[in-house]
Amino acid sequence: MLSVALAACHKAAQSPVTLTVLDPEWLRPDEMARREQDVEQFTRETGVRLKYAPTPESSISQLQLWRQLLQSRDSSPDVVGIDVIWPGMLKDQLIDLKPYFQSELAAMDPKLVANFTVGDNVVAVPYHTLVGVLAYRKDLLHEYGFKKPPATWDELESMALRIQNGERAKGKSDFWGFVWQGADYEGLTCDALEWQASQGGGSIIESDKTISVNNQLVVGAWERARRWVGWISPPSVVAFRELDSNDIWELGRAAFFRTWLWHYRLRNPRESRIELLTGYTSVPGGRAGRFGALGGTGLSINRSSPHRQEAVAFIRFLIHYDQQLAVARDSRWLPELTEAPAVLYPRSQASTDSRRGAVLTARPSAVAGDKYEEVGKAYFAGVHSVLTGEKTAQSAAADVERQLVQITGFRTGPPPRAQDSSR
Secondary structure (H helix, E strand, O other), X not given: OHHHHHHHHHHXXXXXXXXXXXXXXXXXXXXXXXXXXXXXXXXXXXXXEEEEOOOOOOHHHHHHHHHHHHXXXXXXXXXXXXXXXXXXXXXXXXXXXXXXXXXXXXXXXXXXXXXXXXXXXXXXXXXXXXXXXXXXXXXXXXXXXXXXXXXEHHHHHHHHHHHHHHHHHOOOOOOEEEEOOOOOOHHHHHHHHHHHHHOOOOOOEOOOOEEOXXXXXXXXXXXXXXXXXXXOEXXXXXXXXXXXXXXXXXXXXXXXXXXXXXXXXXXXXXXXXXXXXXXXEEOOEEOOEOEEEEEEEEEEEEOOOOOHHHHHHHHHHHHOHHXXXXXXXXXXXXXXXXXXXXXXXXXXXXXXXXXXXXXXXXXXXXXXXXXXXHHHHHHHHHHHHHHOOOOXXXXXXXXXXXXXXXXXXXXXXXXXXXXXXXX
């Protein structure tokens, strides 16, 4: 009996570990084939098996599920992919990764690491970084005499209008100059932050906890975007999310499209009508320069995971340079990208690449912490009210300021002084 018991214990000890992974990126249909290859390779190398938990589509529903599962003892995941704006809201359920990834974190862009840092703890390792970019039709720019894509909002407006008028004169009555995301959701926060940051209007809430959103540079940026609606952008743009604007773009009905660096994942390149006609550049800018909103995901480890060592090994496997390089080779947009943020390139290339054009700008999730969900809702609702004509930009900025004071308790003040830029 003792021998049988010892044999059973030994067999149990040798049973393979299974990590439960909670990450919406792993369940995208266009990513499944490559993901399965990664899974098989990791299991071959380590013997650790992987199980993926189903996730909802919307970010709000995902956050609700993440909170529920991380607090559950029965179905709690081991490795968790979190949005760049979630660290402050999930910090209590995630371990500090600094002791495990010192060399990897030191090699990453400090802005990326800072966005996943809460207090002294790095609660996620940056994994898939997203940066706001502008897609443009290379063929139409050439046809209408433009040698390069727009670098400023003024240039965007004039180029978009000229191309729009020209295409409509050919009978394309549903052609528009510029499509973007104007719906009442977090995507609008990213777009609007780029508008206001490029004018020197600040970051909504500054790093020193100053609520800076109520200033004339922000008001001017919102008013400019309001003018686009029905002029160079369709009236329905105020209801557009990523896939809505992407549909217009894929149908060949727009000259410019504000999207993310992962735009290529939203379509099958073999089926895209305009794959070879598309170029990418940084989001246009204003007096303070060009800014691209920071998005993306990081990889975290559940504080209650019993498989911490295996979880660390899996994250290290995923963020390994060779893995990231493989993703870049698959993307197909890199050869057409011009004047892009340095974060899109490996450090060795970014240091000498002359194509960099934009500065990363992060939403104030780090400074707002667990209050960011309310902060974000107040901000994008205010911007949306301007786009729809419900409120003036002046009154909306004042309303957002009052709400943010109530939510955070922070003081109000001006943004850091904007410096004029010729970029």
